[in-house]
Amino acid sequence: xxxxxxxxxxxxxxxxxxxxxxxxxxxxxxxxxxxxxxxxxxxxxxxxxxxxxxxxxxxxxxxxxxxxxxxxxxxxxxxxxxxxxxxxxxxxxxxxxxxxxxxxxxxxxxxxxxxxxxxxxxxxxxxxxxxxxxxxxxxxxxxxxxxxxxxxxxxxxxxxxxxxxxxxxxxxxxxxxxxxxxxxxxxxxxxxxxxxxxxxxxxxxxxxxxxxxxxxxxxxxxxxxxxxxxxxxxxxxxxxxxxxxxxxxxxxxxxxxxxxxxxxxxxxxxxxxxxxxxxxxxxxxxxxxxxxxxxxxxxxxxxxxxxxxxxxxxxxxxxxxxxxxxxxxxxxxxxxxxxxxxxxxxxxxxxxxxxxxxxxxxxxxxxxxxxxxxxxxxxxxxxxxxxxxxxxxxxxxxxxxxxxxxxxxxxxxxxxxxxxxxxxxxxxxxx
Ligand SMILES: Cc1cc2nc3c(=O)[nH]c(=O)nc-3n(C[C@H](O)[C@H](O)[C@H](O)COP(=O)(O)OP(=O)(O)OC[C@H]3O[C@@H](n4cnc5c(N)ncnc54)[C@H](O)[C@@H]3O)c2cc1C
Numbered sequence: 333x334x335x336x337x338x339x340x341x342x343x344x345x346x347x348x349x350x351x352x353x354x355x356x357x358x359x360x361x362x363x364x365x366x367x368x369x370x371x372x373x374x375x376x377x378x379x380x381x382x383x384x385x386x387x388x389x390x391x392x393x394x395x396x397x398x399x400x401x402x403x404x405x406x407x408x409x410x411x412x413x414x415x416x417x418x419x420x421x422x423x424x425x426x427x428x429x430x431x432x433x434x435x436x437x438x439x440x441x442x443x444x445x446x447x448x449x450x451x452x453x454x455x456x457x458x459x460x461x462x463x464x465x466x467x468x469x470x471x472x473x474x475x476x477x478x479x480x481x482x483x484x485x486x487x488x489x490x491x492x493x494x495x496x497x498x499x500x501x502x503x504x505x506x507x508x509x510x511x512x513x514x515x516x517x518x519x520x521x522x523x524x525x526x527x528x529x530x531x532x533x534x535x536x537x538x539x540x541x542x543x544x545x546x547x548x549x550x551x552x553x554x555x556x557x558x559x560x561x562x563x564x565x566x567x568x569x570x571x572x573x574x575x576x577x578x579x580x581x582x583x584x585x586x587x588x589x590x591x592x593x594x595x596x597x598x599x600x601x602x603x604x605x606x607x608x609x610x611x612x613x614x615x616x617x618x619x620x621x622x623x624x625x626x627x628x629x630x631x632x633x634x635x636x637x638x639x640x641x642x643x644x645x646x647x648x649x650x651x652x653x654x655x656x657x658x659x660x661x662x663x664x665x666x667x668x669x670x671x672x673x674x675x676x677x678x679x680x681x682x683x684x685x686x687x688x689x690x691x692x693x694x695x696x697x698x699x700x701x702x703x704x705x706x707x708x709x710x711x712x713x714x715x716x717x718x719x720x721x722x723x724x725x726x727x728x729x730x731x732x733x734x735x736x737x738x739x740x741x742x743x744x745x746x747x748x749x750x751x752x753x754x755x756x757x758x759x760x761x762x763x
Pocket of ligand 1 (some may be wrong): 370425430487
């Protein structure tokens with residue numbers, strides 16, 4: 333059943349209802365988790381979508397964002413004041429799932445991850461109580477919710493610091509023919525590790541849209557897209573981005589001064605609704621030439637033209653924050669690789685999932701062993717542990733023991749309370 337919540341009291345009632353009846357409980361905000369954890373069979377789905385108000389105070393540079401809001405609504409409201417925090421790269425993603433998994437977006441090299449701009453949340457816990465979580469109130473839980481996912485309760489409101497960005501920024505996409513991909517990625521790798529924090533962006537190995545504006549030779553073909561966003565004055569950006577724009581040259585250069593909200597919606601068309609999806613991800617210790625070769629080979633052999641490989645650089649402000657400041661680790665990894673399959677026909681499930689798994693397995697050779705929680709599929713407990721590393725996982729587990737010992741919030745990348753074994757045990761403990 334769906335509990336369409338309009339207020340914190342509704343959320344509390346839904347949590348209490350599920351807990352008292354030992355029903356499975358899921359939380360739905362943007363619906364973008366490819367694991368499908370936001371919905372459940374035979375239980376209660378807390379549907380947060382009506383709790384989507386955003387208010388911005390430009391004086392204190394603060395945004396208050398309700399728990400069911402999408403990024404497009406946050407970007408619109410904050411940009412009215414020329415303010416932003418790092419937000420999802422697709423405007424249709426939910427703030428909650430993304431921010432609680434730490435949140436990666438175009439501005440992260442300048443502003444850190446989404447969770448690095450978090451000031452506090454209002455949280456409804458497993459016992460149906462509403463608490464404030466911040467550096468001052470429940471500080472250990474504040475550490476845990478910045479990267480630990482939806483394990484500790486339902487967030488009804490986020491309070492973020494917002495920062496001057498835009499409303500116009502220099503950004504857009506460079507597009508290169510597939511055969512140039514190796515050289516372009518190598519150039520990007522060598523450039524970005526030395527680039528100023530204002531240079532934000534990443535690489536998407538995709539198919540060029542079969543549209544008029546795309547030059548005929550690359551239309552519909554495997555291409556390398558480089559999305560750029562200079563998070564500073566546009567005139568400075570022209571100089572800073574020159575080494576990337578002059579390399580090649582690209583088949584298409586759409587980098588120009590544009591509204592920040594346009595950059596935030598640039599890739600929305602790449603993930604239409606109704607697709608079948610599977611993905612995996614790894615943080616890399618180093619983007620070696622061999623790793624780039626493996627990515628490029630997999631790009632051209634994708635079974636589905638809707639599949640893509642993202643190469644997201646780290647560094648900048650992400651790495652300037654101490655590793656143990658939040659539950660998100662991996663702050664020193666230079667690259668995050670996200671392998672995404674999207675296709676339409678269930679008859680093609682096997683071949684597309686196999687493509688992701690094969691490339692994921694090849695990437696292990698270059699990986700740190702850590703993974704990005706927001707980009708994991710349902711890959712088992714060991715992978716969730718590895719995503720955090722054992723010390724962080726155990727610290728999160730201690731929080732889980734304290735705030736959700738019966739694992740009511742388990743439809744997520746689950747941090748298991750101590751002694752937790754299976755669904756039956758959960759029902760017994762809850763009852
Ligand atoms: C097209 C697409 C683009 C993406 N782009 C990015 C990106 O740029 N950066 C990035 O970091 N990730 C990105 N992701 C991954 C995304 O952050 C995660 O899938 C995230 O979980 C989605 O959040 P949601 O609210 O949309 O999802 P939902 O499916 O609604 O929720 C996912 C999980 O989040 C938790 N949750 C949701 N709402 C709440 C709440 N109010 N309180 C507590 N827990 C809650 C629950 O555990 C739930 O199972 C993308 C995903 C897709 C499909």
